[in-house]
Amino acid sequence: xxxxxxxxxxxxxxxxxxxxxxxxxxxxxxxxxxxxxxxxxxxxxxxxxxxxxxxxxxxxxxxxxxxxxxxxxxxxxxxxxxxxxxxxxxxxxxxxxxxxxxxxxxxxxxxxxxxxxxxxxxxxxxxxxxxxxxxxxxxxxxxxxxxxxxxxxxxxxxxxxxxxxxxxxxxxxxxxxxxxxxxxxxxxxxxxxxxxxxxxxxxxxxxxxxxxxxxxxxxxxxxxxxxxxxxxxxxxxxxxxxxxxxxxxxxxxxxxxxxxxxxxxxxxxxxxxxxxxxxxxxxxxxxxxxxxxxxxxxxxxxxxxxxxxxxxxxxxxxxxxxxxxxxxxxxxxxxxxxxxxxxxxxxxxxxxxxxxxxxxxxxxxxxxxxxxxxxxxxxxxxxxxxxxxxxxxxxxxxxxxxxxxxxxxxxxxxxxxxxxxxxxxxxxxxxxxxxxxxxxxxxxxxxxxxxxxxxxxxxxxxxxxxxxxxxxxxxxxxxxxxxxxxxxxxxxxxxxxxxxxxxxxxxxxxxxxxxxxxxxxxxxxxxxxxxxxxxxxxxxxxx
Amino acid sequence: xxxxxxxxxxxxxxxxxxxxxxxxxxxxxxxxxxxxxxxxxxxxxxxxxxxxxxxxxxxxxxxxxxxxxxxxxxxxxxxxxxxxxxxxxxxxxxxxxxxxxxxxxxxxxxxxxxxxxxxxxxxxxxxxxxxxxxxxxxxxxxxxxxxxxxxxxxxxxxxxxxxxxxxxxxxxxxxxxxxxxxxxxxxxxxxxxxxxxxxxxxxxxxxxxxxxxxxxxxxxxxxxxxxxxxxxxxxxxxxxxxxxxxxxxxxxxxxxxxxxxxxxxxxxxxxxxxxxxxxxxxxxxxxxxxxxxxxxxxxxxxxxxxxxxxxxxxxxxxxxxxxxxxxxxxxxxx
Ligand SMILES: Cc1cc2nc3c(=O)[nH]c(=O)nc-3n(C[C@H](O)[C@H](O)[C@H](O)COP(=O)(O)OP(=O)(O)OC[C@H]3O[C@@H](n4cnc5c(N)ncnc54)[C@H](O)[C@@H]3O)c2cc1C
Ligand SMILES: Cc1ncc(C[n+]2csc(CCOP(=O)(O)OP(=O)(O)O)c2C)c(N)n1
Ligand code: SF4
Ligand code: SF4
Ligand SMILES: [Mg+2]
Numbered sequence: 001x002x003x004x005x006x007x008x009x010x011x012x013x014x015x016x017x018x019x020x021x022x023x024x025x026x027x028x029x030x031x032x033x034x035x036x037x038x039x040x041x042x043x044x045x046x047x048x049x050x051x052x053x054x055x056x057x058x059x060x061x062x063x064x065x066x067x068x069x070x071x072x073x074x075x076x077x078x079x080x081x082x083x084x085x086x087x088x089x090x091x092x093x094x095x096x097x098x099x100x101x102x103x104x105x106x107x108x109x110x111x112x113x114x115x116x117x118x119x120x121x122x123x124x125x126x127x128x129x130x131x132x133x134x135x136x137x138x139x140x141x142x143x144x145x146x147x148x149x150x151x152x153x154x155x156x157x158x159x160x161x162x163x164x165x166x167x168x169x170x171x172x173x174x175x176x177x178x179x180x181x182x183x184x185x186x187x188x189x190x191x192x193x194x195x196x197x198x199x200x201x202x203x204x205x206x207x208x209x210x211x212x213x214x215x216x217x218x219x220x221x222x223x224x225x226x227x228x229x230x231x232x233x234x235x236x237x238x239x240x241x242x243x244x245x246x247x248x249x250x251x252x253x254x255x256x257x258x259x260x261x262x263x264x265x266x267x268x269x270x271x272x273x274x275x276x277x278x279x280x281x282x283x284x285x286x287x288x289x290x291x292x293x294x295x296x297x298x299x300x301x302x303x304x305x306x307x308x309x310x311x312x313x314x315x316x317x318x319x320x321x322x323x324x325x326x327x328x329x330x331x332x333x334x335x336x337x338x339x340x341x342x343x344x345x346x347x348x349x350x351x352x353x354x355x356x357x358x359x360x361x362x363x364x365x366x367x368x369x370x371x372x373x374x375x376x377x378x379x380x381x382x383x384x385x386x387x388x389x390x391x392x393x394x395x396x397x398x399x400x401x402x403x404x405x406x407x408x409x410x411x412x413x414x415x416x417x418x419x420x421x422x423x424x425x426x427x428x429x430x431x432x433x434x435x436x437x438x439x440x441x442x443x444x445x446x447x448x449x450x451x452x453x454x455x456x457x458x459x460x461x462x463x464x465x466x467x468x469x470x471x472x473x474x475x476x477x478x479x480x481x482x483x484x485x486x487x488x489x490x491x492x493x494x495x496x497x498x499x500x501x502x503x504x505x506x507x508x509x510x511x512x513x514x515x516x517x518x519x520x521x522x523x524x525x526x527x528x529x530x531x532x533x534x535x536x537x538x539x540x541x542x543x
Numbered sequence: 544x545x546x547x548x549x550x551x552x553x554x555x556x557x558x559x560x561x562x563x564x565x566x567x568x569x570x571x572x573x574x575x576x577x578x579x580x581x582x583x584x585x586x587x588x589x590x591x592x593x594x595x596x597x598x599x600x601x602x603x604x605x606x607x608x609x610x611x612x613x614x615x616x617x618x619x620x621x622x623x624x625x626x627x628x629x630x631x632x633x634x635x636x637x638x639x640x641x642x643x644x645x646x647x648x649x650x651x652x653x654x655x656x657x658x659x660x661x662x663x664x665x666x667x668x669x670x671x672x673x674x675x676x677x678x679x680x681x682x683x684x685x686x687x688x689x690x691x692x693x694x695x696x697x698x699x700x701x702x703x704x705x706x707x708x709x710x711x712x713x714x715x716x717x718x719x720x721x722x723x724x725x726x727x728x729x730x731x732x733x734x735x736x737x738x739x740x741x742x743x744x745x746x747x748x749x750x751x752x753x754x755x756x757x758x759x760x761x762x763x764x765x766x767x768x769x770x771x772x773x774x775x776x777x778x779x780x781x782x783x784x785x786x787x788x789x790x791x792x793x794x795x796x797x798x799x800x801x802x803x804x805x806x807x808x809x810x811x812x813x814x815x816x817x818x819x820x821x822x823x824x825x826x827x828x829x830x831x832x833x834x835x836x837x838x839x840x841x842x843x844x845x846x847x848x849x850x851x852x853x854x855x856x857x858x859x860x861x862x863x864x865x866x867x868x869x870x871x872x873x874x875x876x877x
């Protein structure tokens with residue numbers, strides 16, 4: 001001993017750090033990243049919580065890059081995606097969900113304003129054909145190009161976008177936004193061939209030496225109906241009408257009184273477009289009750305605000321003398337509409353059928369192994385059709401038929417195609433467990449209401465194709481992002497570090513999260529209990 | 544819609560200890576990497592000990608504000624025993640233990656000695672459990688208040704004599720089972736109408752500062768330490784610290800219990816200067832006392848079949864009286 005201890009003192013003073021209380025533990029806390037419900041619901045597989053987290057910090061470009069890992073079209077999606085993420089959002093169980101789509105739109109528009117771009121990997125020397133420049137094709141082309149393949153997109157129409165251009169009206173998706181996001185894909189090096197229809201896929205692939213193909217030809221054939229008619233009411237369909245609005249310089253005129261037959265989003269889009277093109281009375285005729293219309297509630301509400309009428313529980317039976325004869329339905333005990341035999345008339349110059357679309361698969365007639373079932377093309381686990389090297393996605397395969405689903409398919413297919421080209425099989429990473437609401441300690445979250453997007457004046461909505469919903473400005477977008485509770489993923493609130501009575505949590509500095517010092521952790525579980533976002537877990541200790 | 548973002552706006556407001564979205568000036572000292580850890584690891588407190596946590600929270604804030612010029616005098620009790628089994632210590636601060644009942648007097652002496660040596664910039668803290676504060680050391684404490692000695696006294700209230708096996712103290716709540724208030728008779732557990740409210744008694748001394756705090760609200764706790772530190776003379780801080788062993792609660796529920804004590808109204812958060820109440824921390828989401836009591840075995844008899852509902856109603860009445868007296872709810876709230 002270097003020095004003499006004082007009288008009556010037998011041991012030197014030491015620190016309790018000698019005493020490793022970790023031995024007391026029967027359970028140990030661990031950090032984990034759980035999968036937030038928003039991410040689970042996003043058909044494009046966006047890592048929403050991650051890019052909201054970056055937005056919270058004002059790192060808009062990094063946030064946008066995080067989106068672009070999964071989805072090349074955030075400005076478009078912030079406008080037309082039906083945002084199932086928000087239905088899943090845990091905030092919904094507090095006050096209302098995070099306005100994820102509005103923030104995505106903000107980030108997407110920032111990128112367009114500032115010309116942000118993403119980088120791509122080294123050239124692989126492989127050449128992939130993409131058929132159709134709708135969201136499915138665009139997404140596949142983007143991801144394939146990013147992965148270093150040469151990509152050629154062949155599109156039968158004069159411009160890209162598929163149903164985003166020839167279906168979705170401009171008041172929901174301004175075309176300069178669509179053009180700008182497609183141009184970014186073009187600038188990455190993807191070749192687009194417009195006005196070129198592929199009639200025989202097998203022949204094209206052989207002739208042009210493609211190594212693989214991704215098909216996303218959509219569903220563009222309108223479902224028809226045969227009906228007794230004296231030709232006093234003009235009959236057309238949604239696909240034709242919406243296409244003509246986009247493709248023709250002289251806008252189609254249907255007359256003063258227009259009826260639309262169908263209850264989906266397409267019917268609403270047709271009705272609202274007809275109103276904007278001068279129709280004075282627009283009626284949506286639907287065979288079921290109004291609250292069972294497949295169109296989204298917000299779209300129905302917007303249409304009603306604009307003066308569209310809805311004739312629910314009506315079936316068209318005949319056209320006579322400038323009138324539509326409809327039969328009144330009633331709901332039966334099984335909640336299905338049944339004809340009553342009672343008829344009414346609705347005066348109309350024209351009727352537009354919005355009864356759904358069918359797939360035109362004629363380009364596949366010479367392809368071996370393709371399986372078509374119920375008018376859609378079957379694909380396997382790897383998104384490959386029955387024909388080797390030919391993959392498919394979007395509306396032409398069994399799917400929810402949304403822009404976002406098609407984009408998700410394009411991404412997945414690109415990964416499978418890349419593996420296929422290397423002679424490998426791509427296996428997606430295992431999904432983390434869900435950060436469900438019960439995993440949160442919501443005490444710690446302040447209640448904050450959602451910021452609403454501004455809405456265009458009703459007068460302008462009725463007479464122009466001006467965009468109905470406006471932007472969140474930067475402060476509001478950031479506010480909305482900050483409402484995100486970061487479900488299942490540590491956002492560094494420092495609670496674990498603070499509530500540990502044993503100082504067994506080490507703070508690694510902002511941005512670097514925390515570490516557990518198992519030498520001293522007694523396993524009380526307070527850190528796990530007080531973690532607001534559910535990014536910790538107790539595990540049994542091996543005894 | 545306003546487009547201004549309040550500075551330090553974040554999803555957890557001031558409810559969490561920190562938040563990466565907030566500037567370092569508004570987060571708690573506890574949430575920072577450079578907190579002092581006055582009470583270091585390896586101490587022998589039980590799993591989930593609220594007292595160990597409360598002491599670190601309070602003393603770390605004192606350390607920050609005094610730039611580590613602190614002297615601590617500790618009464619006998621768990622906090623003393625679990626930190627200093629000879630020859631080890633968990634204290635990263637000059638620390639002195641004498642007896643169960645004399646910590647305030649020893650602190651007075653320490654303060655006088657520092658003054659004599661011209662070291663008046665050293666902050667003197669005296670601290671102890673509820674037993675040493677409200678019962679056995681109470682005479683010394685009252686004297687220290689009366690003399691207005693320049694000492695900040697901190698009581699860590701776990702509502703019984705825990706270190707010797709959970710005996711009743713003057714801070715044990717009515718109906719609670721302890722080793723000395725067993726479950727017998729028509730009204731099992733501790734009596735109604737007895738015990739002492741020392742924060743109020745301290746107020747009656749007219750000393751510079753009195754406050755109650757909780758480990759469930761570290762920013763509030765630190766603000767109160769800071770307020771106390773900005774003043775001279777005798778000051779008193781009462782911190783509610785759940786004890787899993789003595790209360791028969793799960794170690795993981797320690798913070799939750801501290802929070803429910805506040806939210807039910809049973810443990811009011813207030814501060815006062817020179818005998819006048821100057822502020823209260825409002826209840827955020829009011830809960831009935833059951834939510835708090837049900838998590839603790841010491842109250843289990845209140846919820847057994849055939850239990851006298853008067854007892855539970857009596858506890859609720861205490862909470863309601865606090866809410867009314869201190870004005871713990873926002874206007875119009877019930
Ligand atoms: C009116 C309307 C509104 C909608 N609104 C929304 C909405 O708001 N949100 C939403 O998520 N979804 C909406 N949808 C659905 C969505 O548009 C589709 O699900 C989506 O566009 C499908 O993408 P896709 O890539 O599979 O096909 P499409 O978008 O249909 O694109 C297919 C492309 O392939 C081309 N093509 C077809 N055959 C050939 C061929 N043989 N050779 C070359 N090119 C070919 C077509 O010209 C077309 O451009 C709407 C649909 C309609 C009709
Ligand atoms: C004069 C005296 N009487 C009794 C004891 C035994 N004793 C040691 S600690 C303690 C209880 C301490 O209770 P409290 O002050 O509430 O602190 P806690 O242990 O609950 O934190 C008792 C009775 C003692 N040390 N000295
Ligand atoms: S709060 Fe954030 S992480 Fe949680 S579900 Fe909503 S958007 Fe996703
Ligand atoms: S709070 Fe501390 S001691 Fe308790 S489980 Fe978490 S790390 Fe371990
Ligand atoms: Mg005690």
